[in-house]
Amino acid sequence: MAARKHTPDAVTTERTAAGTEAAPKHGFFVRLYTGTGAFEVIGRRKLWYAVSGVIVAVAIASILIRGFTFGIDFEGGTKVSMPVAGANGNAEVTQVETVFSDTLGKAPESVVTVGSGDSATVQIRSETLSNEEAAELRTALFDRFQPLGENGQPSEQAISDSAVSETWGGQITDKALIALGVFLVLAALYIGVRYELWMAIAAMATLFFDLIVTAGVYSLVGFEVSPATVIGLLTILGFSLYDTVIVFDKVEENTHGFEHTTRRTFAEQANLAVNQTFMRSINTSLISVLPIIALMVIAVWLLGVGTLMDLALVQLVGVIVGTYSSIFFATPLLVTLRERTQLVRDHNRRVLNRRKPGGRSAATTAAVEADTDDGDDEPQTVSASSTPAVATGSVGTTPAPGAKPSRPTTTGRPGRPTGKRTPRGR
Structure with missing residues (x-):
């Protein structure tokens, strides 16, 4: 029998001491493109909360200390x-x-x-x-x-x-604030009706995060605030909401009926959803940034139109902030809110109990036996020490990212090797 050739690949497979196949190791870009769930975002949400908190603190401090540079349309x-x-x-x-x-x-x-x-x-x-x-x-x-x-x-x-005149500037300011308030109310209603209360709360908190950080950048750098800035701000808030809804839509898909399974916790399913939408968020942001940069080049170096420059600046800042918040703030906040509910807490407890050695219930064992039965009418038993291949994750231990679920080791009639099934009649 010819020896099997080994070809170099971006994917390598390790084997444990017991001989079982562990999770395949993928290259960085392969994991990013395929969305296998290998990037731990939700499990490190305390880190992202700290980073986001520092960003917001700097933004608020700059707003309170430095203030804004308003254009003549606002100040006269x-x-x-x-x-x-x-x-x-x-x-x-x-x-x-x-x-x-x-x-x-x-x-x-x-x-x-x-x-x-x-x-x-x-x-x-x-x-x-x-x-x-x-x-x-x-x-x-x-x-x-x-x-x-x-x-x-x-x-x-x-x-x-x-x-x-200063009177006209005051009227412009009032209209800008009214437009911003109407947008936030409509966005909250849409998210609340389309998804659920917790998603609406997380999405609105994300919009306020984007608003505060973008305003803080303008205050910190000293960009002039003009009516075009307000228009661009409303535009990028819409972009941020769009990106957040994309991630939430995948979270909803992954967690549908999650309470009936014990393979992953709610947090792990949400983390998988973030990984699966990484490339979509990155591609959307790049496609949005390129025309904005082109607009800035045309506005500044070719046409010298200050209004276009104001519009492009706020959009560039907003796209960057919105991409960060939809991935590292919105979904972690959603998971934190949902984990306060009794349904998610009970489900997490069941998942952790299932992962403990010998912690399977009778119902779980019966379900595994039914899953491993491929038509052989002989009784199948499940080893108490056999568990799927796992890796450290956000809650307890999680299924290895990108790896197929491992079947439990089975034992049949005397003489059969453990963990291997032999077709009948041979």
Whole structure:
């Protein structure tokens, strides 16, 4: 008989001292792609709670200490835009600040350059200016820099200004908060009706996590908050909810009727669901991030449109935060909530009792005997010390990830080797 050839593979199989086949060991990317449940997420949820708690604490501290940089649409004020390129050379930030101060006798709130190349513009933000002050500033800027218009010739029309009153800014703020509240209420109703109360609570907590962390990033980095930021925030909250619902849908599928089985606990079934949706979450996030990055490149380096930049920034931050929360916060929180119920506690107790040596009940033994009976009419018995191959997991011991369930060792008539069945008539 020819010897069996061994070929290198990403999968290797180990054997225990007793000769039984243990769980196959897969490479990292194989486990990630196939979703075998080999990555312990739920079992380490205390670690992820600690990480999430630190992130939220830093975000809240930044919001309370640093606050936000609101655009003129929220605080009111005047914004003046001028092309960088001019007949007298390119305008620099320090030069523009000097012209502003010399003309109006006060310093601007901020002067920044947006974009690059011929499309770059200088944006000046200050407190609300009167019509006379705005006209005087435009004239001074034109005399100093001679900005080029669309026809390539110096033109004072290339300098534009816009003003927003504080009253209008307050109205915009109120409408943004109302829109955010309506979104959260509708999301809570949908999750509660579609799934269950515990999933609704976990999903809403995840949305608040995303909201706080995204706001904290804006506060920490100093990004300007504009109406486009609010629109982008609502968009990424919807993305986060979508990603969370995908994971919850798989959790619901895996845990359907879980109380009638004793192979895995609720936490282990949820962990398997997270593993099975890893690649979907990663692919969805990558597909979402690529056009956002492209939007940022076009907005900043090609068009110099600040509104697109504001929209892209909040979406980029939100997608990253939403992907993290749907995997490492939403499902662990759901498991923690469900484990407080009597149904899950009783089921966990039954699973742990089943995994103890000799801890099978009569009903469980009968079920195993029925499962191992393949038509042979001879009686089958189950060894008290025989248990499926297991590995350390989130609760007690768990079935080895990616491995097929091991059948119990059986003994038949005298003369038959233990653990092996011989067809009749041979």
